[in-house]
Amino acid sequence: MEKSNALIEIKNLSKFFVINKGITSVKKSYVKAVDDVSFDIKKGETLGLVGESGCGKTTTGRTILKLYEPTSGQIIYDGKDIAKLKNKEMLPYRRKLQMIFQDPYASLNSRMTVGDIIGEPIEIHKLMSKKEEKERVQYLLSRVGLNSDHANRYPHEFSGGQRQRIGIARALAVEPEFIVCDEPISALDVSIQAQVVNMLEDLQQDLGLTYLFIAHDLSMVKHISNKIGVMYLGKLVEIAESNELYKNPLHPYTKALLSAIPVPDPDMAEKNKRIILKGEIPSPIDPPKGCRFRGRCRYAKPECAESDFELKDVGGGHKVACNLY
Numbered sequence: 001m002e003k004s005n006a007l008i009e010i011k012n013l014s015k016f017f018v019i020n021k022g023i024t025s026v027k028k029s030y031v032k033a034v035d036d037v038s039f040d041i042k043k044g045e046t047l048g049l050v051g052e053s054g055c056g057k058t059t060t061g062r063t064i065l066k067l068y069e070p071t072s073g074q075i076i077y078d079g080k081d082i083a084k085l086k087n088k089e090m091l092p093y094r095r096k097l098q099m100i101f102q103d104p105y106a107s108l109n110s111r112m113t114v115g116d117i118i119g120e121p122i123e124i125h126k127l128m129s130k131k132e133e134k135e136r137v138q139y140l141l142s143r144v145g146l147n148s149d150h151a152n153r154y155p156h157e158f159s160g161g162q163r164q165r166i167g168i169a170r171a172l173a174v175e176p177e178f179i180v181c182d183e184p185i186s187a188l189d190v191s192i193q194a195q196v197v198n199m200l201e202d203l204q205q206d207l208g209l210t211y212l213f214i215a216h217d218l219s220m221v222k223h224i225s226n227k228i229g230v231m232y233l234g235k236l237v238e239i240a241e242s243n244e245l246y247k248n249p250l251h252p253y254t255k256a257l258l259s260a261i262p263v264p265d266p267d268m269a270e271k272n273k274r275i276i277l278k279g280e281i282p283s284p285i286d287p288p289k290g291c292r293f294r295g296r297c298r299y300a301k302p303e304c305a306e307s308d309f310e311l312k313d314v315g316g317g318h319k320v321a322c323n324l325y
Contacts, residue, residue: 006040006076007210008064008178013037013073013083015056015063019285031284033059035234036073038311041227043177046204046211048225048242050218050257052281056234057214058102061180064212065097066090077178095125098176102183104163108155114141114166115151121173140169144199161192165199172203181213185220193217197224218261222246227317230254233292234284236311240318250320252297253277291323299324 014037016030034056041047049057062068064075066082075083082093101107108117118137122128128136138148144165155163164184171179181200185193197220203209215221221228222242229239230251238251249255256275263272279296282288290307294300304323311319 005042007043007078009040009074009076010060010064011038011074011076013060013063013075014071015059015068016071029285032234032287033284034063035287037231037234037236039227039229039236039239041178041210041212043210044204044208045226046213046224048221048228049212049214049231050216050221050228051231053216054281054284055231056284057231058182060231061099061182061212061214065099065180067099091125095121095174096177097180098171098174098178099180099182100164100167100171100184103187104160104167105155105187107167108163110155112154113151114153114155114158117155117166118151118170118173121170125174127174136173137169140172143172143203144169145195161188161196164188164196168196168199168203172207175207176209178210178212181211181215183214183216186216193220200224218257230257233282233287235292235308235321237293237322238318238320239311241316244316244318248318250314250318250325251293251322252299252324253293291321 013034015034016032019029019031037060039047049060051057059068063070066075070083073083074081077093077097082090085093115134115137118140119133122133122136137151141148141150146162146165155166158166184200185196188196200211201224204211213221213224225242227239228242228245230237230253232253238245238249238254245254246258249258256277259273259275277296282292282295288295290305291297291309294304297304301323309321309323311321312325313319314325
């Protein structure tokens with residue numbers, strides 16, 4: 001069998017959360033947050049993951065890092081399936097797999113100095129001496145655009161953009177290979193967002209990093225991503241190269257998402273027809289049989305209710321899960 005050139009491969013990954021309705025309840029109910037998702041990311045590339053709030057993007061990222069234990073499926077990192085590894089067995093991979101969290105306010109310990117926050121992962125993995133750790137912290141601060149004397153300050157003394165830079169420095173502390181960027185710019189001012197994204201791109205180029213970039217901002221995702229995956233209610237409905245997806249969206253849900261991107265030119269905006277989706281998003285506790293999007297889809301047919309559609313390659317690695325193709 002030919003070895004895959006992907007750094008990370010996700011195969012049929014699912015994460016269900018158990019809901020207890022009551023003490024006397026015998027039958028368990030589940031929130032199907034991530035349901036049979038598959039994709040891969042090559043070393044040095046970025047996969048953007050987009051979709052509405054609650055579609056399972058963040059849960060996918062956290063499950064890949066095993067912050068949530070997967071319900072089923074495979075997480076193949078550099079040829080090794082880490083899905084079923086225990087905590088002690090995962091420790092070497094914790095260093096290689098890191099995360100930048102969405103909220104720069106909640107993700108930093110307010111009682112620790114910035115130096116201690118960035119240095120903590122180094123101490124956990126016992127990578128270097130105290131003197132080397134201090135030098136490493138100072139280097140990382142300068143690498144993300146902060147001053148070395150910031151190491152002695154506390155998180156509350158920084159702005160949102162600066163805090164996110166601290167979070168990025170913490171993620172880089174143990175020299176990871178793969179980073180899940182969980183909406184790293186959504187809590188920041190628009191003026192700061194481009195700076196942070198440009199910095200992430202520079203770090204990727206210099207350090208050979210591989211990203212899973214989760215976001216709502218579709219224009220920013222296009223800017224940073226090599227490939228883009230679109231999620232709906234726990235399912236991956238379309239995935240393609242970045243330019244291909246924007247030029248030739250196939251799934252009705254993808255078309256609706258892209259139509260919502262603001263266009264600065266008034267004349268172009270007038271020509272760009274906005275697709276308004278009608279109907280309610282189904283519950284992930286009891287998703288409809290068949291295609292989960294069919295209740296909001298203008299092209300829905302009777303067969304869409306019979307079975308869910310697998311991702312089908314329509315050419316050039318462009319895959320879509322839809323009855324139209």
